[in-house]
Amino acid sequence: MTVNDKRPVNLDLGSIDMPLPALVSITHRVTGLLLVAGVAVLLWLLDASLASEESFSAIQALTSSFFCKLIIWLVLAALIYHTVAGIKHLINDMGVGETLEAGVASAKAVLVVSLVLIVLMGALIW
Amino acid sequence: MVTAVTSLGRSGLSDWVIQRVTALVLLAYLVFIVLAVFACDLSYTEWKGLFEQTWVRVFSVAALLSTAMHAWIGLWCISTDYLISRVLRIKFNDAVAARANYYRWAFQAASAIVLFTYVVWGFQILWS
Ligand code: HEM
Numbered sequence: 001m002t003v004n005d006k007r008p009v010n011l012d013l014g015s016i017d018m019p020l021p022a023l024v025s026i027t028h029r030v031t032g033l034l035l036v037a038g039v040a041v042l043l044w045l046l047d048a049s050l051a052s053e054e055s056f057s058a059i060q061a062l063t064s065s066f067f068c069k070l071i072i073w074l075v076l077a078a079l080i081y082h083t084v085a086g087i088k089h090l091i092n093d094m095g096v097g098e099t100l101e102a103g104v105a106s107a108k109a110v111l112v113v114s115l116v117l118i119v120l121m122g123a124l125i126w
Numbered sequence: 127m128v129t130a131v132t133s134l135g136r137s138g139l140s141d142w143v144i145q146r147v148t149a150l151v152l153l154a155y156l157v158f159i160v161l162a163v164f165a166c167d168l169s170y171t172e173w174k175g176l177f178e179q180t181w182v183r184v185f186s187v188a189a190l191l192s193t194a195m196h197a198w199i200g201l202w203c204i205s206t207d208y209l210i211s212r213v214l215r216i217k218f219n220d221a222v223a224a225r226a227n228y229y230r231w232a233f234q235a236a237s238a239i240v241l242f243t244y245v246v247w248g249f250q251i252l253w254s
Contacts (some may be wrong), residue, residue, distance in 0.1 A: 032204075036197050043244060049173060050254075088147060
């Protein structure tokens, strides 16, 4: 690695300009990572919803604490964002919207659509 | 150095395809769940009955396995992006960088254990 070490490298993300599409993309990665933990919450919800009549209505009424609702909302928010950004990713994979303007516009669309859905979900939970 | 081990399939390309196919399965399952939960307003008996139907169980198992494969490929990509000596040397120091392979393997082993646990747990939920 002695020779290669002389190559200029810049992995200091803070020093790199972060345009909107890059921000939307890294957030997709972060939410994917969060979701791996979130799956535990989702499985727990499924488990409780099927286990018994009582645990089902507890989930349905979300009678649990504020903290519990917050966790559920955060997991669903990550899921919503990851899914909306994921759909954009799949569309881009088909070769659609690869120009700079389309990239910026679709990144904005991902933010707006997922934000609206996340707020709606919050309203539904509370 | 990252040794040339691909994460799930035989090549990066097949991983890429698996990542897309599993994403589509998960998307379809999400639509199904959203419709069932929000559009149908099911009672407990109806909800329980839904998950006793064979096609729902098959669909759920498909989603469960897709989650594990999708997350495994995703986590593998993340670990081979960041847990490598080149990155660790810049973020930390040479001593940490020298252990990059061990950190990456530990991360991947932990990922595998967590995802395997999810699969087993999911099967238990669906068949209890
Ligand atoms: C339980 C659900 C899910 C989990 C735990 C999960 C997790 C992850 C993780 C950890 C990554 C890696 C991120 C990266 O490499 O930057 C990823 C990537 C991806 N996810 Fe998901 N995901 C889930 C659901 C979905 C859904 C429903 C979609 C649907 C559209 C989706 C679409 C994608 C795509 C297209 C990628 C590839 C990104 C790339 O190649 O850079 N995911 N996911």
